[in-house]
Amino acid sequence: MRRTEPLRALVRETHLEPEALILPLFLCPGEGVRREISSMPGVFNLSIDEAVKEAEAAASLGIGGLLLFGLPETKDEEATGAWADDGIVQRGLRALKQSSAAKRLVLMADVCLCEYTTHGHCGVVREHADGYEVENDTSVVLLAKTAVSLAQAGADVVAPSDMMDGRVAVMRGALNHEGLEQTPILSYAAKFTSAFYGPFREAADSAPQFGDRRSYQMDSANVREAMREIELDLGEGADMILMKPAMPYLDVIRAARERFDVPIGAYQVSGEYSMLQAAIAKGWLDGERAMMESLLAIRRAGAGFIVTYFAQEAAKRLG
Numbered sequence: 626m627r628r629t630e631p632l633r634a635l636v637r638e639t640h641l642e643p644e645a646l647i648l649p650l651f652l653c654p655g656e657g658v659r660r661e662i663s664s665m666p667g668v669f670n671l672s673i674d675e676a677v678k679e680a681e682a683a684a685s686l687g688i689g690g691l692l693l694f695g696l697p698e699t700k701d702e703e704a705t706g707a708w709a710d711d712g713i714v715q716r717g718l719r720a721l722k723q724s725s726a727a728k729r730l731v732l733m734a735d736v737c738l739c740e741y742t743t744h745g746h747c748g749v750v751r752e753h754a755d756g757y758e759v760e761n762d763t764s765v766v767l768l769a770k771t772a773v774s775l776a777q778a779g780a781d782v783v784a785p786s787d788m789m790d791g792r793v794a795v796m797r798g799a800l801n802h803e804g805l806e807q808t809p810i811l812s813y814a815a816k817f818t819s820a821f822y823g824p825f826r827e828a829a830d831s832a833p834q835f836g837d838r839r840s841y842q843m844d845s846a847n848v849r850e851a852m853r854e855i856e857l858d859l860g861e862g863a864d865m866i867l868m869k870p871a872m873p874y875l876d877v878i879r880a881a882r883e884r885f886d887v888p889i890g891a892y893q894v895s896g897e898y899s900m901l902q903a904a905i906a907k908g909w910l911d912g913e914r915a916m917m918e919s920l921l922a923i924r925r926a927g928a929g930f931i932v933t934y935f936a937q938e939a940a941k942r943l944g
């Protein structure tokens with residue numbers, strides 16, 4: 626049954642389609658800006674006008690949607706740029722909504738504070754005598770405010786990636802209170818502390834200035850705890866869940882798929898992209914094959930959709 630491509634196609638169990646791919650975009654201030662991330666060839670910081678062009682290209686390739694991140698003009702302790710009505714992603718969403726691409730793409734907005742705080746943590750930091758604490762409950766209030774503001778600006782889906790406890794419930798309540806009960810929540814329910822986020826922190830200028838994210842992101846060793854995180858988020862009203870990173874955590878994706886009946890996405894994160902790109906650039910890997918195999922493996926593990934920096938390249942290959 627492996628002898629010819631038609632035979633192989635007949636018995637193939639897993640397929641990829643462009644509409645199952647979500648492209649992350651990093652919005653930055655200015656006009657005509659298209660600045661490549663040094664550790665992520667082919668990925669850019671884009672001003673809003675350039676992001677609209679990128680969205681149109683993505684839509685014509687049949688890509689399913691965009692996941693938006695923002696680089697604000699200024700940062701502060703309260704992450705004002707995350708929830709301000711004229712924040713960078715809010716402005717980007719309004720511009721994207723005007724474009725013809727918007728009807729063909731799901732516009733997802735990442736909800737987190739780390740790109741907007743001076744210290745780069747995903748929540749509010751309180752300093753005390755022996756160090757500091759990322760405060761869960763005050764952070765949740767700001768995250769909910771951020772989700773409402775992004776939904777009001779036109780986000781089709783809000784995607785909290787902060788990993789604070791109880792944020793989905795508070796966010797759901799705040800959205801409903803504002804008449805946004807139709808906006809689904811895609812919760813990064815199982816997000817592990819990971820070295821593979823390194824290049825993203827250059828792309829989003831969000832590296833923590835002190836400490837690390839181990840007090841809120843999950844320990845890489847835990848799969849049972851991941852199931853509990855998902856269960857809690859679904860109980861709080863999450864509509865879909867996102868697993869992250871993808872390739873080093875395929876077993877966690879599989880376990881989630883077998884246990885829960887909600888849509889599950891996986892995020893092939895920056896470091897997964899960068900390590901493949903580095904080996905491809907050296908000629909050590911066949912780029913197209915390595916890219917497609919990595920995406921197929923994530924799909925096979927149980928992800929219905931995949932957030933990936935390869936979205937455009939892969940969609941070209943599939944189309």
Ligand code: PBG
Binds near residue numbers: 824826
């Ligand atoms: C924000 C956030 C991060 C990523 C997505 N949302 C960074 C982090 O947690 O440090 C990483 C995505 C990637 O590496 O591509 N909290």
